[in-house]
Amino acid sequence: MEFFNRSLYNYHGLQTILNRSYKCGYCGNKVSSEKGYRIGKQRDGSGEQVGGIYICPNCLGPTYFTTNNEQIPGESIGNSVSNVPEELNSLYEEARKCMINNCYTATVLICRKMLMNIAVNQGAGEGLKFIEYVNYLAEQGYIPPNGRHWVDHIRKKGNEANHEITSMNQEDGKDLLIFIEMLLKFIYEFPNLVPKK
Ligand SMILES: [Zn+2]
Numbered sequence: 001m002e003f004f005n006r007s008l009y010n011y012h013g014l015q016t017i018l019n020r021s022y023k024c025g026y027c028g029n030k031v032s033s034e035k036g037y038r039i040g041k042q043r044d045g046s047g048e049q050v051g052g053i054y055i056c057p058n059c060l061g062p063t064y065f066t067t068n069n070e071q072i073p074g075e076s077i078g079n080s081v082s083n084v085p086e087e088l089n090s091l092y093e094e095a096r097k098c099m100i101n102n103c104y105t106a107t108v109l110i111c112r113k114m115l116m117n118i119a120v121n122q123g124a125g126e127g128l129k130f131i132e133y134v135n136y137l138a139e140q141g142y143i144p145p146n147g148r149h150w151v152d153h154i155r156k157k158g159n160e161a162n163h164e165i166t167s168m169n170q171e172d173g174k175d176l177l178i179f180i181e182m183l184l185k186f187i188y189e190f191p192n193l194v195p196k197k
Pocket of ligand 1: 024025026027028029059060
């Protein structure tokens with residue numbers, strides 16, 4: 001991912017600012033940047049730097065660090081997975097984007113929907129309850145050994161988000177996203193990496 005062709009265009013008047021290492025929410029790389037626009041402690045922008053906008057040296061995407069040291073967009077969670085059917089993949093990437101933008105309940109709800117989708121793709125019937133889909137995946141061997149607590153965890157989180165509409169936190173979103181990534185790799189990516197006879 002690149003925001004624009006750097007041989008043709010550029011930001012105007014970038015400042016050299018306090019060096020900062022962070023995981024870029026756009027390209028996912030761990031980067032170190034000293035280019036951007038500073039926020040200074042004085043009203044005219046001078047004085048000690050207390051925040052700013054950092055330009056990713058890899059993808060040129062702008063990341064805002066608030067004066068409270070919050071990173072926007074935040075770190076991306078998980079990795080892209082190959083060979084995933086297009087519909088499912090766009091849902092997965094949307095869930096990852098929700099995480100970056102601190103929309104944790106939305107992440108959980110998308111992941112929950114994806115679990116049902118994946119189960120149907122793997123042969124489960126339509127119109128089952130969420131719990132039945134999760135059980136189906138476990139019964140079909142898609143949950144790794146010693147992963148039973150994962151199933152219980154996901155089941156609980158998925159139900160909470162759907163029925164009670166309690167808002168989810170970062171950990172909840174992260175857990176589900178990691179679980180979905182594992183499933184996608186297991187079901188779609190790994191089988192395609194093995195040389196076929
Ligand atoms: Zn980047």
